[in-house]
Amino acid sequence: MYNSDMYQDSEKLTYYIILATNAVVNSEKGLEDLPADAKVDELQVNGRTVLKISGTYERDTKNRPNHWTLNLDNSNIITSENQHSDLKAYVVLPDNEFLTKWGSKYSPVTNQAELPFVENSNNAYLIDTTPWTVIAATGTYVKSQAKGNKNIGMTSEGQLAMIGEMWCKNSPVPIDVIAAVQSPYYNFLFAKWMAAQNDQINMALVDNCGHDIMAEVQDRFNQILRHFSLKNRYLSN
Known part of the structure; x- marks a missing residue:
């Protein structure tokens, strides 16, 4: 919340959203529930994409909630360099007003490294920092199989994060990969x-099974797991 002059029923606010380097605005939903007079600009600042959202915002009351939504997708290009990134949100308040939380007064942004992202405003406040990590980018699909998996962290062109490929080829510990032949979500x-990448990796293909192997064919799954555990001396007879 922020301390307003309490005389105006609505006020002009400007938000600056620094997108994570591995995220893009959803092409269908994008920004939702913005004020009627909202203006959205896309800025490029120090190699980062920044959304500038200005508008007249009403007071947040029980009968008139006030919020808007930013919908994001994973970027088309996921590499080991941008698998982990942060999204940051700033708000610029009217002059002589300030941000508070639980009675504590926030200090406006003064860091010279941050100011360019809020167009050097003297009354901008950092309101959120959110990590954006693409877990699926560490998968082990070959490039042809990754094609089209844009929404689960791969790319429409089959770009594969090098960190996943390196992990697969260099793992020193035994790994058992169990894949369902009829999975609707991935190519088994x-x-x-x-x-084929590593002698430490053994694979088992389970036929007549969808995505949830351990739930659909419990006995078969337990048999494979027990064999792997005994072979690698994780269990005794």
């Missing part, structure tokens, strides 16, 4: 590719 042949 990724397991064969993994096994």
